[in-house]
Amino acid sequence: MKKIAFLLLSLGLSYSGVAQKTKASKTSASTITQASVARVERALAADDMQGRASGTPGGLKAAQFIAGEFKRIGLEPLPGLSSFEQVFPAYEMESGGVQAELNGEPVPAERVLLASGVPQLNWSDKDSQVARVVVIGPEAKVGQALRPLLQPKENLIVLVDPVHTAYFQRFANYFGHSTVRAEKPEPYASVFILSAPSPTPLTYRITATTRINAVQLRNVVGVLPGRDKVKAAEMVVFSGHYDHLGIRPAVAGDSIANGADDDASGTTAVITLAEYFKKKKDNARTLVFAAFTAEEIGGFGSQYFSKQLDPAKVVTMFNIEMIGKVAQFGPKTAFITGYERSDFGKLLQENLQGSPFRFEPDPYTEQNLFYRSDNATLARLGVPAHSISTDQIPTDKLYHSVDDEVESLDLANMTAVIQGIAQSASGIISGQQTPTRIAPESVGQRP
Ligand SMILES: [Zn+2]
Known part of the structure; x- marks a missing residue:
């Protein structure tokens, strides 16, 4: 490329694209x-x-x-910054474990997932209106249904139909142990449980702990x-x-x-x-x-x-x-x-x-x-x-x-x-x- 451009220039050709760029x-x-x-x-x-x-x-x-x-x-650095690091706050929610019981039966740990802004969670169907139950049925577009519930604006128990087991497991791998949010989480939780909808009125006991840590994240940005x-x-x-x-x-x-x-x-x-x-x-x-x-x-x-x-x-x-x-x-x-x-x-x-x-x-x-x-x-x-x-x-x-x-x-x-x-x-x-x-x-x- 360099050689060809040099040749064109030396021959006095005006081959604008190549010659100008190389000048x-x-x-x-x-x-x-x-x-x-x-x-x-x-x-x-x-x-x-x-x-x-x-x-x-x-x-x-x-x-x-x-x-x-x-x-x-x-x-x-970007105008207004004194270094290349563009630092901003975020919140990390680290789960300390969740125990759930549905209709008197303990739910295996791999079938429960928590998205919580509440340090201590202690729910029971005996407490009125502690959480609303949402059912993600076999026909649902599961990804679209679950994603917004990761940032709950109310307490939710989300029963995910076992048809979606494979997706649920991927979802759990991704969000399982700790999750980060740009905004401080609101004091609510979603508890996702892989389970068919209950034939009788649902009874439950759910306890969980979550550590909420303020963290700093940083992009690295340079300007020419x-x-x-x-x-x-x-x-x-x-x-x-x-x-x-x-x-x-x-x-x-x-x-x-x-x-x-x-x-x-x-x-x-x-x-x-x-x-x-x-x-x-x-x-x-x-x-x-x-x-x-x-x-x-x-x-x-x-x-x-x-x-x-x-x-x-x-x-x-x-x-x-x-x-x-x-x-x-x-x-x-x-x-x-x-x-x-x-x-x-x-x-x-x-x-x-x-x-x-x-x-x-x-x-x-x-x-x-x-x-x-x-x-x-x-x-x-x-x-x-x-x-x-x-x-x-x-x-x-x-x-x-x-x-x-x-x-x-x-x-x-x-x-x-x-x-x-x-x-x-x-x-x-x-x-x-x-x-x-x-x-x-x-x-x-x-x-
Ligand atoms: Zn990537």
């Missing part, structure tokens, strides 16, 4: 090396980061590492100010989430969920792209590099981030999520979630002429990936915010397992993906391309 700087995407990608990826996915769970020492260590990288690269006086007011966000699942039940002696692909790979891309654009020195628009916390536990990091800026000024968001393995379309490809919602993908592809790299629309739309990462928060505010991924998620056995480790990644291909993103972003960085907005009402909640 600003000699830095091309090929300067993104596998060695630098590997160094960052290995640091983030190392065992000493303990799976980078939000609000844990391992998560803090990862945040400090990323902040150190942003400092080394020479980014600036725009070089054009007017266009500098417009922001382009590059993001990935640095949090992962932390320590999990051990499998073959390994209990650290390293999250090498999910999403140390995307975070590595964010750091690597920051370094690339800093050296390239041709960003008319302001570039914001964000490593989000708390994606895995509810997306609180991107939600807080989105409230600290004016979404109208965010031109687009490249959210990078799981790019460590080769996509189903082959090497040097990646897919874009919500491809048809804006012309983001089409614009990126225009900058890839002459490159072997290409983007495809998300082939797994039934997986709702558009809604399963941090891009959805900004998309709901109208920003053309998409996730770029390579993961073959329907068949990825390592997803959310303790085996998501660096050894399973293809670092050469991952480097090519980051190079592809760098090159494809050139028109948006320079201010020449502006993706169409997403209609906020078209996004809604996850189906």
Whole structure:
């Protein structure tokens, strides 16, 4: 690329696309090396980061590492902040156990799940109106029915039909031991019980304890100010989430969920792209590099981030999520979630002429990936915010397992993906391309 551009210039040809872009700087995407990608990826996915769970020492260590990288690269903190860490409060509810008895029979522990903002819970049907009973029948769309009940506004006993056992178990794995909320929980509880509806008036005794801890969470955000006086007011966000699942039940002696692909790979891309654009020195628009916390536990990091800026000024968001393995379309490809919602993908592809790299629309739309990462928060505010991924998620056995480790990644291909993103972003960085907005009402909640 560099050589061809140089040749065209020396021949005095005006081949505007290539020549102009190269005039600003000699830095091309090929300067993104596998060695630098590997160094960052290995640091983030190392065992000493303990799976980078939000609000844990391992998560803090990862945040400090990323902040150190942003400092080394020479980014600036967000306006109004004195460091790269964007700290915000949250509340962690840690269950101390729940005992339930229905119609005189004890309910096995694996069939009960608690979402509680009450430190001590002691319910009995003998106390009038202590809780309302809700039945999730065999026909119900169980996910949609359960999710809102995780933040109860009244005391609820939720009887979930045994048809939904598999979903209930996944739900329990996800929310089981401790849950985090951005808002202080209200003093109510939902007790979910896997049970057919009671043929007679329900009798019950339920006791539970919950510790409610105030915690601090932190995104890590660095800024590269725009070089054009007017266009500098417009922001382009590059993001990935640095949090992962932390320590999990051990499998073959390994209990650290390293999250090498999910999403140390995307975070590595964010750091690597920051370094690339800093050296390239041709960003008319302001570039914001964000490593989000708390994606895995509810997306609180991107939600807080989105409230600290004016979404109208965010031109687009490249959210990078799981790019460590080769996509189903082959090497040097990646897919874009919500491809048809804006012309983001089409614009990126225009900058890839002459490159072997290409983007495809998300082939797994039934997986709702558009809604399963941090891009959805900004998309709901109208920003053309998409996730770029390579993961073959329907068949990825390592997803959310303790085996998501660096050894399973293809670092050469991952480097090519980051190079592809760098090159494809050139028109948006320079201010020449502006993706169409997403209609906020078209996004809604996850189906
Ligand atoms: Zn992820």
